[in-house]
Amino acid sequence: MNFQRPRPEEPEINLIPLIDVLLVILIFLMITTTYSKYTELKINLPTANAPKAEHYPHEIVVAVSSDGTYAVNRHVLPSRSVADLASSLTQAAKGNANTMVVISADAQSTQQSVINVMEAARVAGLSQLTFATQRSPGS
Template identity: 60%
Template sequence: MNFRRGLEKVEPEINLIPLIDVLLVILIFLMITTTYTKYTALKVTLPVADANTALPVPEKIVVSVGADGTYAIDRRVLADSAPTTLNAALKQAADAARSRANGGEPVLIINADAQSTHQAVINVMEAARLAGLSHLTFATRANPSAGR
């Protein structure tokens, strides 16, 4: 009962050109519609800033901590390394910096030697707290191999 005796077997084929045409039209449609769509969650009006206005530079107090535990405030070495001496000297330096800054808050820069003890640095931080200094920062040296 083979009715297809003389017919050759026909291989099915997929014509890709109409498929590519349809995908190209869809791609162009998506590109056009997404460029004109604007998504905003909130309507925000940004403030205007004057680019020529410079921020005031805060007054600085530099406290250096030596490897042997000696302290220096703004390059003046303290007579001894007792915490009470450090507290009094830092309070005096903070009051002088506040008067120079017209009541502004000075920044305390702690410049500690790598071989200094942690307790010496903690003494400086405690003296800063007692002097009412809340802006603290630590001076560091850039690592030459960090940028590679």
């Protein structure tokens, strides 16, 4: 007769099903995760509260209206093409490569209109560009 108590078996944790479940959860999370890109940048724009810039003797003022019409030194151009704008800038520069091109664009003008002025200045061989601004109302 054996009167000893049977030893209880030590409980075993079977890790294989746990690993299987975790692997399935990991795959599910990887598939359903969306990778989004940031669409906005946090930048600090410069203010236009600087003192009035000095007047350059050789400068061309190109005005861009809200409807995309260009005016070079207060002469309205009949065409809106880059080639016509470049030829007008070349005539206004009179062969001086150090001529400053001042772009005075309306706040409602399209970016493409301003880019066209920059491209026309590049075609005309004018590399010095600046933008005209106005003082903010608070200053």
